[in-house]
Structure formats: structure tokens, C-alpha cells
Amino acid sequence: MSDYSMKDIEWAKINRDVLASLESPRKEFWIVLSVCIFLVLCGAAAEVYQYNEGLGTALMNKPHYWQLYISNFVFWIGMSHSGTLLSAILLLTHADWRKPIYRFAEAMTLFSILTAAIFPVIHLGRVWDMYWVLPYPNERGIWPNFRSPLLWDAAAITTYATSSVLFLYVGMIPDLAICRDNAKGWRKKLYTALSIGWMGRASEWMAFRKTYVLLACFLVPLAVSVHSIVASDFAMSIMPDWHITSFPPYFVAGALYSGCAAIITLFVLLRYVFKFEDYMTTEIMDKTAKLTFAIAMVWNYLNLSEYASIWYSNDMFEKEVLLEKFFGPYHWVVWGMLLCALVAPFAMAFEKVRHNMWAMFWLSLVLQLGMWLERFQIVSPPLASNHEPWTWAVVWPGLIQLTITVASFGWFTMLFLIFCKIFPSVSMYEVKEMVFHRRKASSRTDMEDLDKVKNDMIKAEEGLS
């Protein structure tokens, strides 16, 4: 595949195409958005229903009721990591193929965090008492206990959310200026305020580039730390199957894996709905799929090494929980995970699959299902079989919990689609840069080819004479 594809796109066309996506998406956009809104309403109804009927309807009277909500929390936090982390790493490594896809990947990060943030609140049950967890002067003299990994979570996620929003916003300022110059009505006012007077001056570009790289340098270690800390929520306990040294890297690899799968899903969705065929090309999908495949193999390795280390440690409790996982009441979750997240990614080894957009779309959904099951099998089986038999209980999610879980997917997709309808989901100025540099590199190669032909001709003439 040519490294110089996309070099012939005109800059004005890039503006036209991306700005058109803000005005006239395909009708499927509205269908998907309507379905998402319906799911969100179902989730809200389920939440209200449990307040009216009693929290027992949401299984809050069972000791392990929180397993599904926390599985969802870990899943969404994991998904949030890939967008910004990949965008930052690919920026620092000068991978120019990131340019058409990084904006929506960063937006995905933001909305995944917003979705994840819902679950700790919901799992409290009485959400109106949520302020009890906030640090404020109170008669009990109680302050946040920084010894708890849950508080580390709060600190890390707050830092990650704010930094990701700033990274997304700063990277979007030149594009907001383009929108400002072409918009009318309320959009004009919105873009004028958000573009803060950007005019593309040399001094602005220079400060922008420095800032963007510095933010990327911060975001890479930050993203790694956040999911390591989420892993600490489990690894710092003494529960069998949670108290594992390799949990932080395992969580980070899992987060990248599910995030990459989500990027592929949204890639195909946006490409179709907003008619971005010229920008989200097969070449970029091929590279994204290869990256996902590589990360899947890292995750596979960590997953299998976790089983091996438990098996060879010969720890009675750890081994018992491991066997329970594979042959106990949750066995189909574990086998389902292995099928979807460990076996299915091998399909990406084939070029035909990587180049088929809809095959990649369905495969990415299978991978995400596998990663969701992975989170559920991390949380649930140890609760059903651990050091203390009196806490053993196999709890399956009820209808209310499942409705709220499905609604979270609707919530995420709804926010994401609204973002893409208001803000450019493809970075116009970065695609222009990519086109500019590819065109330059292509003409340089053409010149070198011409020189080569000329030299060959001279040599041939010399030979003849």
C-alpha cells in the first residue's frame, strides 16, 4: 500500500467534507441516536423504579450486588484509556496515520470517563447521600483516608479526566477557528467563544505545537498510572485471584485492547454515517487493526502468565478459585471471554479481514464483548469463592442492573454522536499537514526516480558509445 495515499486531496475539500459532517449526516445517524436516547430513558426508568419499589429490586440486599456495576466501571475506564493514550503515543512517535482518527478517539476517552463515573454513584444505592463521600468539614471530624486505593482512584481519574479534556480542547482550537469562519447562527457564537480568537499566526502555531507535545508527554504516564491504580483496587486486597502482582500491567494491556476495539467500531460507524471514506481509509484501518492485534497478543500473554503463576504457585486458595472460574457457576463467562478476546483477534492476522470494514466492525464488537466478560470474570468468581465461606454467594445480575448496564452503552454512544454532530470529528488542520507532507515526500521520490532514470540513460549512452 502506498505511503503517499491521500496526497491529492485539496485542502479546501478537507474543510468542506468535515464541515458537511456537522450539517448533513446520513439518516442512519438519527436512527442510531434515537435508539441511544431510548436506551438512556430505559436506564433512567430502571433507576427510578428501584427508588420507588425498594433497592432490593436491584439486588442491593445481596452482599455482592456491586459486582456488575464495578465490572462496568472498570470496562468504561479501560475504554477511556486507549483514545488519549494512543493519540499521545502516536503523536510522540510521529505516526502520521493517527491524524484522521485521533480526534474521535480522544472524544471517546472523555465520554467513556463520563460513563464510568456514573457507576460508583449508582452502586451507592441512595445516590442522594453521595455528598457523604466528599471531603468537607463535618461534626464527625472525618477526612478522606488516602490509605484507600479508592481515593487514589478518585485522584487519578480526576487528573485524567481534566487532562484529557484539555488535551482534546487544545488540539481542537485550530479546527474550531475553521468552524467559526464558516458557521452561522448559534454555531458561530459557540465556535467564536471556543476558538478564543485563533488566527493561525506563526507565534500561535509555535506555542500550540510545544504545548501539545508537552501535554502528550504528561498523558502517557498518566494513562498508565490510572489503570494501574484501578488494578490496585483489586490487587491491594488479600482476596484470592485479586492479590496478583501482574494486575496493573494486565489491566493497562486490557484497557488498551478494549479501547482499540472501540476505536475500530467507531471508525467504521463514523466513516459510514459521516461519509468519511476519503479520510478513514483502508490503509489506516489496516494499521489500527495491526496495532490492536499486537496489543491483543500482549494481553493474551499476561492473561496466560497469570493462570500459569497461580497454577505453579500451588497456593490452595488461589488454585481453588482458578478451578472454580473454569468449571464453577461462572464458567461460561470465562470460556466466553477466552473465545471472544483470546481466539477471535487471530482473525486480524488476515489481510482480507483487516481490509473489510464491516468484518472489522463486527469483530471489534466481539472483542469488546470479550473484554466486558473479562471484567466480569475478574470481579465475580472471587466473591463466590474466597477465604471466608460465609460470604460465598453466586449472584447473577437482575433486570434492573442489566437495563442500567445496557443504558450505559446508549449513554456513551449518545454523547459521542452529539459531540460528532457539533464538533469536527476529523482534525482538519492535521489532515492538511498530512496531505502537505505526503505530497512533498511523493514529489521528492518522483524527483529521485527521474534522476535515477536520467543516470540509467546516461550510463546506457556511455555503454553504446
Next chain:
Amino acid sequence: MRRRQKHFLFGVFDDFEKARDVVSELKVLDLKEKVIDNIELYSPIEHPEVEEMLGEFHQPIQRFTFFGAITGAVCAFLLVAAAAQSMFTVQPQGGKPVIPLPMDIVITYEGTIMFGVYSTIVAFLIYSGLPRRLKKYYSQKVSEDQIGIEVQIEPAKSDKARAVLEKCGAVEIREVTQ
């Protein structure tokens, strides 16, 4: 006191090569006659080759980042240490560390990054001169596919700069006094 009026010429070009030519010609003109106060480039993408010709911009953003990160580290460390003290006095228990180092490291790490990011953003706003109002002569073609050259010049001698812009193939020239 009455503010001194500034006179600007704003030429729009359809090519970075032309923009580079015009910047070098204007520099020659300035060397000969000392008439130009400032030259500014407006472009739809970053272009270091032309920007270099305008001279160096002093933008020590990384210093803000560095000192911001250090401030964040110190503040976060003190926060956890202070929170540990408050727990210590309200619920006195033996065996608790006065300053709990393991968790202090985690929160300090996050604080370092958070303040580092915030101070970088502050530096970006300072050195890019944002937020600001759009200039009267700003052309929206600059955000599309054309390059703008702004020349701040004495009104009496603007003809010479205009001639340079025209010679180098300006698509459009705007002249404003403000």
C-alpha cells in the same frame, strides 16, 4: 493620551513558496530602508520553514510546565501529609505513620501531572496571546488553504511593501489603519 495609530498591510497567498519569497523580500526591504515594524505569518498549518525566517520566538513554555509540576508535587505531598495529621489528632491510634509515604507517592504523582498540565495551558495562553479578538483584516481563507502575510509599516511607506506583496503574487491585499 492619544494612541499611536498602526498601519497594516495583509497579503493573501496561495502557496508557501510565495509566502517564503515575500518574507525574504520584505526582510531585504527592511534592511535597506528600515520601514517595517513587524512581519507576521498566518497559515492553515504549522510551517517551520517559513516561520524560521521570521526570527525566533521566545516561548519558554516548558519552564512553566517544570515549575508547575514541582508545585503540584509539593502541594499534593502536603495535602496527604496534612490529611494524615487530621486523622491522627481526631482518632489517635498507635502504629499509624505520621507521614504515610506509600500513598503519598501515588497522590504526589497525580498532583505533579495535574499541576504540570494546568501550568502548561496557562503558558500556552500567555505565549500565544490568546484569547484575543479577531483582527479587522483577518481573512477566513487563511483557515482554509491560503497563507496570509501581515506587514506593520509606516503609512507613508506602505507603497513599497505593497509593491513587494504584488510582485510575489498576492491573491488579495488588505490595508488597514487602526
